[in-house]
Every structure is written in structure tokens, then in C-alpha cells.
Amino acid sequence: MVEKFELAPGFHISRIIKGGWQLSQGHSADATEDPIESMFAFADKGITTFDCADIYTGVEELIGKFLRARKQRLGYNDDVQVLTKFVPDYDALATITKSHVEKIIDRSLRRLGKERLDMVQFSWWSYDVDRYIETAQWLHEIQQAGKINLLSGTNFNTHATKQMVSAGILLTTLQIQYSLLDNRPENSLAGLCSENNIHFLCYGTVAGGFLSEKWLGVIEPKPPFENRSLIKYKLMIDEFGGWELFQSLLNLLKSIADKHRASITNVASRYILDRKQVAAVIIGAKTSAHLEENLRIFEFALDDADTKEIEKVIKQRKGPSGDVFDIERIKEGPHGSIMRYNLNQQATD
Numbered sequence: 377m378v379e380k381f382e383l384a385p386g387f388h389i390s391r392i393i394k395g396g397w398q399l400s401q402g403h404s405a406d407a408t409e410d411p412i413e414s415m416f417a418f419a420d421k422g423i424t425t426f427d428c429a430d431i432y433t434g435v436e437e438l439i440g441k442f443l444r445a446r447k448q449r450l451g452y453n454d455d456v457q458v459l460t461k462f463v464p465d466y467d468a469l470a471t472i473t474k475s476h477v478e479k480i481i482d483r484s485l486r487r488l489g490k491e492r493l494d495m496v497q498f499s500w501w502s503y504d505v506d507r508y509i510e511t512a513q514w515l516h517e518i519q520q521a522g523k524i525n526l527l528s529g530t531n532f533n534t535h536a537t538k539q540m541v542s543a544g545i546l547l548t549t550l551q552i553q554y555s556l557l558d559n560r561p562e563n564s565l566a567g568l569c570s571e572n573n574i575h576f577l578c579y580g581t582v583a584g585g586f587l588s589e590k591w592l593g594v595i596e597p598k599p600p601f602e603n604r605s606l607i608k609y610k611l612m613i614d615e616f617g618g619w620e621l622f623q624s625l626l627n628l629l630k631s632i633a634d635k636h637r638a639s640i641t642n643v644a645s646r647y648i649l650d651r652k653q654v655a656a657v658i659i660g661a662k663t664s665a666h667l668e669e670n671l672r673i674f675e676f677a678l679d680d681a682d683t684k685e686i687e688k689v690i691k692q693r694k695g696p697s698g699d700v701f702d703i704e705r706i707k708e709g710p711h712g713s714i715m716r717y718n719l720n721q722q723a724t725d
């Protein structure tokens with residue numbers, strides 16, 4: 377039984393969201409399974425919510441194909457929710473216009489084959505370019521015009537979220553990194569979001585697969601890594617306190633997982649699903665290889681003793697500190713320098 381969460385009246389999402397970045401060109405090697413059939417497998421099992429973005433090259437198009445195929449095969453596709461993003465290029469922030477925003481939204485509508493987007497998650501690379509409120513207001517106007525159902529944000533910190541709330545922009549959710557390795561949302565963002573009924577959609581709960589049996593007892597890996605998620609989350613493990621502390625966490629998660637006949641990945645995601653403000657976790661999937669295992673998340677509960685033991689280990693963390701996505705915004709820093717900032721313009725129509 378896949379748990380559901382009602383984000384807005386009548387709009388339910390599955391509490392595991394299928395992440396789409398893994399399917400984009402540039403993330404990792406090509407999928408070994410037909411991505412459309414893999415999307416059928418997820419939706420048929422009740423994981424009906426798919427995350428994507430205008431900058432995940434080729435992914436909105438793939439989901440659009442899937443929606444058409446589902447309609448053809450079953451006669452309906454309105455059981456699937458597609459959460460996309462609007463991520464204007466770093467180099468376009470200073471000169472962005474409403475018509476540019478509208479053009480990108482129209483392109484997402486075309487790619488997905490929809491008349492109205494279920495959700496647009498707004499992203500802004502740099503607070504130094506102080507135009508995100510204005511841009512969010514344009515998105516709000518486009519929403520009022522009927523092209524967007526729910527408006528949300530991604531990677532905004534407490535200050536920026538507060539500014540948007542004060543400007544009257546209703547954000548349904550914030551998509552942020554929140555995991556056993558990264559508890560920055562608890563510092564101040566969760567409090568603000570609780571006051572304003574904004575829920576979290578969390579990525580990073582399985583740390584690119586690092587939070588799994590595969591890495592238990594393994595010596596510290598060195599680059600190059602197999603895919604971009606592993607590059608990203610190895611840096612998070614370094615922030616957290618390094619490989620040794622990470623192995624202590626994996627060992628503990630393994631014993632808790634064994635007790636519940638579950639996996640490390642299950643326990644790591646279940647812990648985040650149980651946190652305040654969390655509506656869902658987003659787990660990246662190129663294929664349906666981990667689908668059955670990840671469904672086990674809905675079949676057990678962590679007890680107080682499990683939670684206390686987990687908290688004892690994660691309290692030893694050294695970081696990451698500060699607010700959500702603040703270290704990632706330092707362009708020359710280790711987290712910022714691995715990002716690609718101008719993918720939108722490159723994405724063809």
C-alpha cells in the first residue's frame with residue numbers, strides 16, 4: 377500500500393516520488409530498460425508521482441511519451457502527477473523577462489502534452505541577482521492564467537522563502553535535500569514552512585545509493601564515480617564527518633533494517649518520511665530495479681528505540697551546517713563547482 381499525501385484539495389501524490397534526473401542525458405550511462413515501460417511499472421505499483429525539470433535533458437519529453445502511451449493503453453493517465461521545475465539559466469537571471477518565463481512554461485506544456493502543468497517548482501541560482509520575487513510573481517500570474525496548477529520552490533533557504541511568503545506567493549512545497557546526512561532543513565526552514573503550510577519534497581534520502589548495503593564495509597571510494605549523484609553525495613559524506621562515521625551509520629542502519637526485514641535504503645527513507653513537514657521522498661530511478669525493494673518502505677514503522685539510536689549517531693556529524701543549499705550556492709566551492717548552471721538555453725524545443 378503506497379502512502380499518499382494530499383498537497384492541495386483533491387491533489388494527492390505518492391509519498392515516494394520517482395526522480396527523473398537519472399534519466400537525463402549527462403547524468404550517467406544509458407538505461408538498460410525501456411524508460412517508458414519502467415514508468416508503467418512504477419505507476420502500476422502506486423508510485424504515481426514523477427519529478428522532472430525543464431533542464432533534465434530529454435526527461436519531460438520521455439514523461440510526455442509515457443503519458444500518451446498510458447492514455448492509449450489504459451484509456452486514462454490522470455492518475456499520474458508530474459512535478460516539473462522552472463530553472464532559469466544562471467546567465468539569464470539578470471535579464472529575465474515575463475515572456476521568457478512564459479516561453480519556458482509553454483515548452484514544458486508542449487513536451488508533456490498537457491494543457492496545465494500539475495506543479496512547477498521554481499529555482500533560482502543566485503541571491504545576488506535580486507529578481508526572484510519578481511520572477512515568482514510572473515509565475516503566479518501564469519498560474520492564475522490557468523497554465524500551472526500548483527506553484528512550489530526548490531532549494532530556497534529560510535530568508536528567501538520568507539520573502540516570497542511576504543510577497544503573497546503561495547508555495548505548496550519546497551524540494552530540498554533532507555537526509556540522514558543532511559539535516560539543514562531542521563535549522564529554521566521547517567519552522568517557517570510549518571507556519572505557512574509548505575511541505576517538503578526531499579531528495580538525497582538514499583544519497584545516490586550510498587545509503588545501502590552496497591557500500592557497507594567497503595573502503596572509501598575515490599573518484600571517478602559512476603554517475604553524478606555519487607559525485608554529489610560523496611561530498612555530503614565528507615561534510616557529514618567522513619567515511620568512518622558514515623560506516624558507523626551504515627552499520628546501525630543495517631541492524632535496524634534486519635530487525636524490520638527491510639533494507640538500509642528503506643530505513644534511511646522511512647526516517648525522513650517521518651520528519652515534520654515531509655510530504656514525500658524523491659528516489660532517483662533509471663530503471664525499475666529497486667522498485668519492489670523501495671515499496672517495503674510502506675510496510676514497517678521505526679520505533680522509538682530505532683529513532684534514538686539513529687539520532688545518537690547522526691548527532692556526531694560535523695556538518696553540513698547553515699541553511700538549505702547555502703554551501704551549494706558557493707559557485708567556486710566543492711559543491712557549487714560540480715553543478716551545470718546554463719542547461720536551459722541548451723535544451724532544444
Ligand SMILES: NC(=O)c1ccc[n+]([C@@H]2O[C@H](COP(=O)([O-])OP(=O)(O)OC[C@H]3O[C@@H](n4cnc5c(N)ncnc54)[C@H](OP(=O)(O)O)[C@@H]3O)[C@@H](O)[C@H]2O)c1
Nearest residue numbers: 395396397427579580582583584585588605641659660666
Ligand atoms: N531540486 C534539486 O536540486 C535536485 C537535486 C538532486 C536531485 N533531485 C531530484 O531527486 C531525484 C533523486 O536524485 P538523487 O541524485 O538525489 O539520487 P538518489 O535518489 O539519492 O539516488 C538514486 C540512486 O540510488 C540507488 N538506489 C535507489 N534505491 C535503491 C535501493 N533500494 N538500494 C540500493 N540503491 C538504491 C540507485 O542507484 P543504482 O541504480 O546505481 O543502483 C538510484 O539511481 C532526482 O532524480 C531528481 O528528481 C533534485
